[in-house]
Amino acid sequence: MSVLIFVELDNGSIKKTSLEAVAYGAAVAQTQSTTATVLAIGNADSNELAKAGAYGASKVLHANEAALSNENAMAYASVLAAAVQQESSKIVILPKSGLSDAMGARVAAKLGASIVSGVTELPDLSNGFQVKRSIYTGKAFATVEVKGDIKILGIKKNAIEAQEGSGTATVESFNPSLPDGDFTAKVINQEKASGELSLTEADIIVSGGRGMKGPEHWQPLLDLAEALGAATGCSKPVSDLDWRPHHEHIGQTGIKVAPNLYIACGISGAIQHLAGVNSSKVIVAINKDPEAPFFKAADYGIVGDVFDVLPRLTKAVKESK
CATH class of the missing domain: 3.40.50.620 (HUPs)
Known part of the structure; x- marks a missing residue:
């Protein structure tokens, strides 16, 4: 029993x-x-x-x-x-x-x-x-x-x-x-992402949106993720534009996540994206637009340019260790 x-x-x-x-x-x-x-x-x-x-x-x-x-x-x-x-x-x-x-x-x-x-x-x-x-x-x-x-x-x-x-x-x-x-149905091949933390298993996720301005500007976000030991994600427009791989797409039509800490960088906060992250224990939003919808869902908000905020956060994390 x-x-x-x-x-x-x-x-x-x-x-x-x-x-x-x-x-x-x-x-x-x-x-x-x-x-x-x-x-x-x-x-x-x-x-x-x-x-x-x-x-x-x-x-x-x-x-x-x-x-x-x-x-x-x-x-x-x-x-x-x-x-x-x-x-x-x-x-x-x-x-x-x-x-x-x-x-x-x-x-x-x-x-x-x-x-x-x-x-x-x-x-x-x-x-x-x-x-x-x-x-x-x-x-x-x-x-x-x-x-x-x-x-x-x-x-x-x-x-x-x-x-x-x-x-x-x-x-x-x-x-x-x-x-x-x-x-009757058999798996003939499997391709798994290697060297990356799984979004569904990660305790911390750092995610980026169109506010990152392009794939060539992603390094500050990656640096923060590395300092935190975090997985990286993105919004649907970012994956649609091929700025980031599609397996990083978080949202209602992508992967739904529930980390202890979710950091949204340059993501406006469309309802489809929020549906994929609202089970996170703590949400931090970083956006230069003080009217961004994400701030209403976030536990903490930082109004500022991600390219100014992210390096400062990364430095603070490294110093705390």
Whole structure:
């Protein structure tokens, strides 16, 4: 009857957003007087997976067949459904990602489960099983009663702080039989950005807009990002103009992020961009236009020319270290 938590891997390690899901799942398990079990799929070292115990998990099921080395939502969903049945789990926790979204929908259909996405708080058990979820791209919240026997909860990024403890989890091999139909589509090639921090995993993001005036003027922003150990992003017009690569596009039609700190440099603050960053814990806007819409959404604002402000910030960061 353990709470089951699916985690995603990156180069054999559990992703930050998945560690948040483990911490959330462990907290839910306490309310149910049960344990938290993690499911990891893909290549990973057992010692790395055992670190899930530091976030509250007691056991890790590791599915590591060669056929599962590439992300396959259909096959991964079958593995997750098999784990739910083996562990007799009534609550399943998923981190927020494109893969988890695709898996969650399939597992809900396979098991006849209830599914809720964008969950921001622990369940309220005072009157049934109710969860609070983010709606309208983070502009509002809804309280949802979950009535299914099996409940699948997709956790919003940064909804819970993953505090590392000192425990370790036992790691067990898990190799359920999978239908051939799960492999009718095959991944034949993967191209991943290397040498860069992932926007979805980054604690700090420094992002630029058309106020940076062109790709040749991007160095001050890159210098600040390097000093902070931050990932870099951009607005949609910037990626459309090919000033920056499209995988850096942040917004409603790009990547939605939830870092601890988001610094917007020369970005006016169109609603589509704000929809992609409004889950950030702290937002800093830098713009020479005091009427820029971003200032209304920002926690802190600096009115000034980015080419004057950024070098000063970079210098201050370096001096503080």
